[in-house]
Amino acid sequence: MIHLAEAYHPVSGGDVLEALAGERPLPDLAVWVTFDDGRPDVVENALPALQHRKIPATLFVVAGVVDTTEPFWWEIIEKAESTGTMANSATLGLLKRAPDEERRAQISYISEQLTTMGWPVSARQLTSTELHQWLDAGMEIGNHSWDHPCLDRCPADAQVEQIDRAHEKLSGLTGDQIRLFAYPNRNFSKPVDDELRRLNYGVGLLFDHRIAKLGGNPLAMSRLRIDSQAPLPRFRAIVSGGHPALFATHRRVSALVRR
Numbered sequence: 001m002i003h004l005a006e007a008y009h010p011v012s013g014g015d016v017l018e019a020l021a022g023e024r025p026l027p028d029l030a031v032w033v034t035f036d037d038g039r040p041d042v043v044e045n046a047l048p049a050l051q052h053r054k055i056p057a058t059l060f061v062v063a064g065v066v067d068t069t070e071p072f073w074w075e076i077i078e079k080a081e082s083t084g085t086m087a088n089s090a091t092l093g094l095l096k097r098a099p100d101e102e103r104r105a106q107i108s109y110i111s112e113q114l115t116t117m118g119w120p121v122s123a124r125q126l127t128s129t130e131l132h133q134w135l136d137a138g139m140e141i142g143n144h145s146w147d148h149p150c151l152d153r154c155p156a157d158a159q160v161e162q163i164d165r166a167h168e169k170l171s172g173l174t175g176d177q178i179r180l181f182a183y184p185n186r187n188f189s190k191p192v193d194d195e196l197r198r199l200n201y202g203v204g205l206l207f208d209h210r211i212a213k214l215g216g217n218p219l220a221m222s223r224l225r226i227d228s229q230a231p232l233p234r235f236r237a238i239v240s241g242g243h244p245a246l247f248a249t250h251r252r253v254s255a256l257v258r259r
Contacts, residue, residue, distance in 0.1 A: 012056035033057040060144035060182040063166035071123040142180030
């Protein structure tokens with residue numbers, strides 16, 4: 001965050017919406033900080049650092065787990081893998097590609113088995129109090145679906161329900177119109193795009209590790225991926241666009257080799 005404050009111009013999701021509407025241009029070297037899933041440690045650990053540097057940020061919230069101890073579905077897989085039961089390093093990738101009904105059935109079975117063996121999985125999730133603490137600090141929230149499925153693996157009506165349920169809950173918690181959305185697992189889909197337009201969303205974010213541009217479909221805007229463990233040199237390379245450009249070149253070369 002020190003690097004962003006010194007080398008870039010941090011902006012908010014609201015600033016991006018205004019720029020997309022032609023109301024006010026973004027500054028040069030604009031950077032928008034986002035966090036996915038709505039984990040409580042973002043409020044605990046990131047918020048003080050953001051406030052200290054006066055950097056706005058958006059927290060994309062999985063609405064269905066707020067005020068619960070329900071784990072994210074991939075945490076159940078990670079638990080099964082760590083205990084050496086019913087899962088291995090390939091399981092997560094396989095389930096991300098599976099039809100949603102099949103994924104849910106497998107997750108339910110694994111969770112039940114872990115509970116039977118004395119390893120129930122729970123998680124501390126974001127509370128509505130913490131959500132308001134984040135908002136009261138001048139930060140933003142966005143819709144990240146109801147329970148984080150791979151939306152393009154769901155039937156069209158289920159995709160719409162994922163958006164609508166999360167939208168209704170988050171709007172009710174905040175009293176505001178939610179206009180920012182981030183795709184779980186970056187999986188763009190046309191039914192979701194259509195529903196976001198109906199609900200008057202202004203931005204939909206992917207997770208494709210590309211520099212974002214204001215041209216094109218604002219509901220399929222690119223986004224950089226930065227892991228929390230990334231050392232500063234890697235962080236600087238990603239934000240500068242150098243690493244994403246190299247990554248894109250590698251993908252193109254790999255695709256040609258496969259052909």
